[in-house]
Amino acid sequence: xxxxxxxxxxxxxxxxxxxxxxxxxxxxxxxxxxxxxxxxxxxxxxxxxxxxxxxxxxxxxxxxxxxxxxxxxxxxxxxxxxxxxxxxxxxxxxxxxxxxxxxxxxxxxxxxxxxxxxxxxxxxxxxxxxxxxxxxxxxxxxxxxxxxxxxxxxxxxxxxxxxxxxxxxxxxxxxxxxxxxxxxxxxxxxxxxxxxxxxxxxxxxxxxxxxxxxxxxxxxxxxxxxxxxxxxxxxxxxxxx
Numbered sequence: 535x536x537x538x539x540x541x542x543x544x545x546x547x548x549x550x551x552x553x554x555x556x557x558x559x560x561x562x563x564x565x566x567x568x569x570x571x572x573x574x575x576x577x578x579x580x581x582x583x584x585x586x587x588x589x590x591x592x593x594x595x596x597x598x599x600x601x602x603x604x605x606x607x608x609x610x611x612x613x614x615x616x617x618x619x620x621x622x623x624x625x626x627x628x629x630x631x632x633x634x635x636x637x638x639x640x641x642x643x644x645x646x647x648x649x650x651x652x653x654x655x656x657x658x659x660x661x662x663x664x665x666x667x668x669x670x671x672x673x674x675x676x677x678x679x680x681x682x683x684x685x686x687x688x689x690x691x692x693x694x695x696x697x698x699x700x701x702x703x704x705x706x707x708x709x710x711x712x713x714x715x716x717x718x719x720x721x722x723x724x725x726x727x728x729x730x731x732x733x734x735x736x737x738x739x740x741x742x743x744x745x746x747x748x749x750x751x752x753x754x755x756x757x758x759x760x761x762x763x764x765x766x767x768x769x770x771x772x773x774x775x
Contacts, residue, residue, distance in 0.1 A: 539587075539589050540587045540588055540589065540627065542563065542568070543567075543568050543585060543587075543624065543625075543629070544560070544568075545557050545560070545568075545570060545585070545624075547559060550575070551572065551583060551620070551622055551631060552620050552621075552622055553575070554574065554575055554576070554620075555572040555573065555574055555575065555581065555583060555633070556572060556573045556575055557570050557571075557572055557583075558570070558571045558572055558573050558580075559571045561582065561702075562641075562686070562687075562702075564703065565590065566584075566586055566587065566590045566591075566596065567584060567585050567586040567587045567590060567591075568584075568585050568587075569582060569583070569584045569585075569702070569703075570582065570583045570585065571636060572633075572636075580636045581617070581633050581634065581635065581636050582614070582633070582634050582635065582636045582637070582702075583631045583632065583633055583634075584600075584631060584632045584634070584703075585629055585630070585631040586629065586630050586631070586632075588627045588628065588629065591630055594630055597619055597630040597632060600632065600704065601616055601619055601632060603678065603704060604616035604632075604634070604704070606676060606678065607672075607673055607676060607678055609672075610669065610672040610673050610676070611669060611672065612666075612668075612669025612670070612672065612673070612699060612700060612701055613669075613673070613700065613701055613704075614634045614635050614637055614700055614701070614702055615634060615635045616632060616633075616634050617633045617634055617635070618632075618633055619631065619632045619633065620633070637689050637691065637700045637702060638691060639689040639690050639691040639692070639700070640689065640690055641685065641686055641687070641688065641689060641690075642662075642685040642686075642688040642689075642690055642699075642725070642729070643684075643685035643686045643688075645690050645693075646685060646728070646729065651731060651735070652731065653729065653730055653731035653732075653735060654729045654730060656730055656739060656740055656742075656743045657774070659726055659729040659730045659743075660726075660742075660743075660746075660769060660772075660774075661696060661697060662697045662699075662726075662729060663722065663725070663726045663729075663746070663765075663769060664766060664769045664770070665696065665697045665698075665699055666683075666688070666699060666722055666725065667722055667762045667763075667765045667766040667769065668762075668766050669699065669701070670683075670718050670719075670722060670762040671761070671762040671763045671766055673718075673762075674715055674718070674761060674762050674763070677710055677715075678710045678715075679710045679714040679715045679717075679718050680701060680704055680718050680721075681704060681714060681717075681718065682703055682704060682721075683701070683718060683721035683722060683724075683725055684721070684724075684725065685725060685728055685729075687701060687702045687703040688700075688701060688702075688725070689701070689702055715761075716756055716760070716761075717752070718762060719755060719756065719759050719760070719761065719762055719765060720752045720755050720756065722762065722765060723746065723747060723748065723750065723755050723759075723765075724750065726746060726747070727747050727750060730743060740774075742772060742773065742774055745772075746768075746769075746772075
């Protein structure tokens with residue numbers, strides 16, 4: 535099996551995975567591989583497939599770790615549901631792919647681009663942060679962590695009085711150490727900071743918002759919010775001017 539570096543796969547629309555799933559379009563590309571929108575040939579059911587670059591999945595270690603982690607977290611409402619994995623041969627490489635439920639919606643990154651000033655009203659952003667903190671709290675209760683929270687892998691399924699979100703990726707390498715778990719909290723704050731417009735608008739934000747951001751200093755964030763649960767509780771009891 536070749537393990538030379540693969541920069542991209544760019545599977546064409548109509549390509550068949552194991553003669554079972556037809557590629558409909560690419561959803562994204564990351565460090566580990568590429569994610570595709572697919573359709574089950576026999577039923578027409580829409581799914582998603584994550585295909586690992588071979589150099590990121592030597593001896594199938596990464597895919598197995600990822601699948602087991604998703605299975606462990608299968609009851610966490612914020613995560614996609616893992617179904618199974620298989621392999622294909624493509625351009626001289628054995629490639630492992632993971633099949634999961636397909637989540638409709640758009641990334642938070644794209645959603646923000648459509649908003650005025652590419653940002654949310656602070657009150658809306660607090661609501662979104664609460665939803666995210668609640669979901670991450672479920673993961674942490676199982677002594678696991680996400681490890682790769684950013685606006686590109688947060689899917690908004692519905693937008694109105696509240697947000698319904700799904701996380702479409704996890705950083706799989708490494709055990710769930712206390713440090714890894716804590717830094718999910720820091721990433722939550724950074725996502726919130728980006729949602730309110732980042733540095734460009736930060737100085738004019740309400741005091742309540744700045745007290746959440748803690749100047750984006752990890753030491754201050756972790757002193758105030760040691761867990762996602764503490765952040766969630768803080769948001770539920772904060773005073774809004």
